[in-house]
Amino acid sequence: MTDALDLDRVAIAGIAPGPEVMWARRHLPTAGLEAYRTIRSRLALHPRQPKVVLVSSPTAGDGKSLTAVNLAGTLALGGGPVLLLDGNLSRPAVHGILGVDAEPGLAGILSGAHTLQQGCRRVEGNRELYFLPAGSAGQGAGDLLQTSRWHDLAGVMRASFGYVVIDAPPVGANAEYEWLESVCDGVVLVVRPGRTARGAARRALERMSPRPMLGIVVNDCA
Numbered sequence: 001m002t003d004a005l006d007l008d009r010v011a012i013a014g015i016a017p018g019p020e021v022m023w024a025r026r027h028l029p030t031a032g033l034e035a036y037r038t039i040r041s042r043l044a045l046h047p048r049q050p051k052v053v054l055v056s057s058p059t060a061g062d063g064k065s066l067t068a069v070n071l072a073g074t075l076a077l078g079g080g081p082v083l084l085l086d087g088n089l090s091r092p093a094v095h096g097i098l099g100v101d102a103e104p105g106l107a108g109i110l111s112g113a114h115t116l117q118q119g120c121r122r123v124e125g126n127r128e129l130y131f132l133p134a135g136s137a138g139q140g141a142g143d144l145l146q147t148s149r150w151h152d153l154a155g156v157m158r159a160s161f162g163y164v165v166i167d168a169p170p171v172g173a174n175a176e177y178e179w180l181e182s183v184c185d186g187v188v189l190v191v192r193p194g195r196t197a198r199g200a201a202r203r204a205l206e207r208m209s210p211r212p213m214l215g216i217v218v219n220d221c222a
């Protein structure tokens with residue numbers, strides 16, 4: 001399906017293969033790591049020097065969360081602390097992938113119940129990788145992000161970590177997406193051949209172009 005996309009406008013950031021979830025386990029499977037290293041290099045060499053990276057995709061189930069976990073883990077192996085943030089307040093999934101508690105999380109920090117220090121935790125098996133879950137936002141997920149507190153928090157995260165990788169909802173899917181995108185330096189778009197609908201991929205590219213696209217990760221293509 002990639003030939004349906006207008007690739008003149010974007011760079012292929014790398015190829016993400018199979019379903020390995022590398023940092024949900026203690027050991028690092030070698031399969032797939034090289035592909036994520038390539039994506040890491042493309043980000044490091046990107047002229048925009050992105051630090052806060054949103055991982056999104058045209059539709060549900062393209063592999064955003066899997067890609068965000070593995071990309072953040074690979075970036076952390078490159079040195080310097082990396083924060084993986086589950087920004088999908090309506091459908092949080094990363095805590096399940098990593099097998100850790102869902103609370104305290106972003107929602108609790110934004111509502112004033114918790115601090116960033118309380119929410120961030122080290123991910124086992126990767127010294128430089130930290131994780132902040134989404135927490136329980138309930139119905140008002142978009143409203144929680146629509147505050148100066150979110151912008152302030154994003155600024156603190158940017159200053160405290162080498163990279164911040166945000167697992168997001170699909171492009172333009174809801175108000176949350178817009179607020180998450182508003183603080184990022186760019187978006188990595190995940191597409192999944194055989195699953196991502198061509199029309200949806202085209203609409204996502206049109207919606208984003210030319211800013212803030214950083215590149216495309218082709219997931220599940222091995």
Ligand SMILES: Nc1ncnc2c1ncn2[C@@H]1O[C@H](COP(=O)(O)OP(=O)(O)OP(=O)(O)O)[C@@H](O)[C@H]1O
Pocket residue numbers: 016017018019020057059060061062063064065066067088091093169170219220221
């Ligand atoms: N490369 C892959 N190979 C096999 N299975 C995969 C691959 N990528 C993702 N999956 C599986 O597809 C499902 C959806 O993946 P994931 O949760 O990462 O997608 P998502 O885009 O974050 O979904 P959502 O839009 O619901 O947040 C999961 O069960 C995941 O394990």
Ligand SMILES: [Mg+2]
Pocket residue numbers: 064065066088093167
């Ligand atoms: Mg997801």
